[in-house]
Amino acid sequence: MGPLRSVVLCGGGTGGHIYPLLAFADCLRRHDPGVRITCLGTPKGLENELIPPAGYDLRQIPAYQLPRSVNMGLVRTPDRMWKAARAAGKVIDEVAADVVVGFGGYVSVPGYLAAWRREMPIVIHEVNVPPGVANRLGMKFTKNIAVGFPHQPAQAEALRDARVVGVPLRRGIAGLDRFAMRAAARAHFGLRPDLPVLFVAGGSQGARSINLAVSGAAKELSRNGVQVLHVMGARNEPVPVPTDLPVPYVALPYLSEMELGYAAADLMLARGGAMTCAEVAAIGLPTIYVPYPHSNQEQKRNALPVVEAGGGLLVDDAELTPDWLERTVLPLLRDPQRLSAMSHAAAAYGRRDGDVALLNFVYEAVAR
C-alpha cells in the first residue's frame, strides 16, 4: 500500500493536457494498484473520448468560460466557475481525495479552487514552456508546481518555486529503443529497411501548411531515395501525393501507435506542441520544428530550448516551402554524424522518467 488512497486528476480541453494526465494515471496505477483514481471533465471536452476508454473513472462538472487573464480570473471569478468548483468539491469529498493533481485546461481550475477551500494538497503540472492561464490561476493556490521543461527568464517569477520533473509519457514511447525497433517499424508501414525515412506529423490535429510543403517536395525527396511516413491529421482534408514515386511515401490520417512512427524515422518534421517536443526529445529523434504561428508563439517557445541545445532545427511556418525542405532535409539525411549529434543533444535535453518524477513530487507534497 502506497502513501495515497485516493487521487483526483484534472486536465482537459486539448489532448496536450489529457495525454500527460493519462500517462501519470498509468504510472500511479502501476506503482500503487490500490489507489482510487478519479478524473474531472466537462460534458463536451475531449477528455470524454480519451479518459473512459483508458479505464479511468471520469466525473462531469459543469463547463464555464475560463477568464482570458489570470488577474481578471481572480478579481471577477464568475458564478459559473464557483458552481463548477462546488461540483468538483462534491467529487473530492465523495472519493475522500488525498490530493488534487491538475494538468491545465479550463476543467482544472474548479478542481484547484475546491481543493484550496478544503486546504488540501494541490499539485500542478505544466507541459508547455509558457504556462497556460488555467495553471497560472492555480499557481496562486499552491507552491507544488511541477514543469515539463526548465523555465525561461520570462517565466522566472511565476515558476520561481517550480520543480522540473519532465513530462509523463506513454510507456510505449518512454521505453522506446528506436534503433532496436527500426526494422520492425519500417516493415509495419511497408517502408524499405535500407533507405532513410522522414516522419511527418503536425500534432494531434495535423497541419495543413506542413502537409502542403511535404507533398510538394515528395518528388524530389523520393528521387533522392528519401522515404516519407506522413500523418496528415484526421480532421484535415488529405493533400494529394504524387503516385508514381520511386520509393515509398506512406500517408495516414492518424497514427495511434506513434512509437512505431518514431522508430521508423531518421528525421522528424513536426509542430511544437509540448507533448511532441517532450516525446521526440526523450527518445533522441532529430526534429525539424515548424511551430504553429498563432497562440502567443507558445509552440515556438516550446521548441526553441531543444533547438538551442542542438537537438533540432526551427523554421517559421511561412518559410516552410517544398524548396526549403529539399535544401534542408536532403543534406541532413546524408550526414549521419550530424544526425547522431542532434540525437544525443535532444536526448540530453529530454527525459523519459517524467511520470515517476511527478509521482515522487506528488508523494512529497502529500507528506508535507
Ligand SMILES: CC(=O)N[C@H]1[C@@H](OP(=O)(O)OP(=O)(O)OC[C@H]2O[C@@H](n3ccc(=O)[nH]c3=O)[C@H](O)[C@@H]2O)O[C@H](CO)[C@@H](O)[C@@H]1O
Ligand atoms: C494548436 C495548439 O494550440 N496546439 C497545442 C496543443 O497541441 P497538440 O495537442 O496538437 O500537440 P502535442 O504535440 O502537445 O500533442 C500531440 C500528441 O498526440 C499524439 N499523436 C499525434 C498525432 C498522431 O497521429 N497520433 C498521436 O498519438 C502525439 O504523440 C502527442 O502525444 O496542446 C499542446 C499542449 O498543451 C500545446 O503545446 C500546443 O500548442
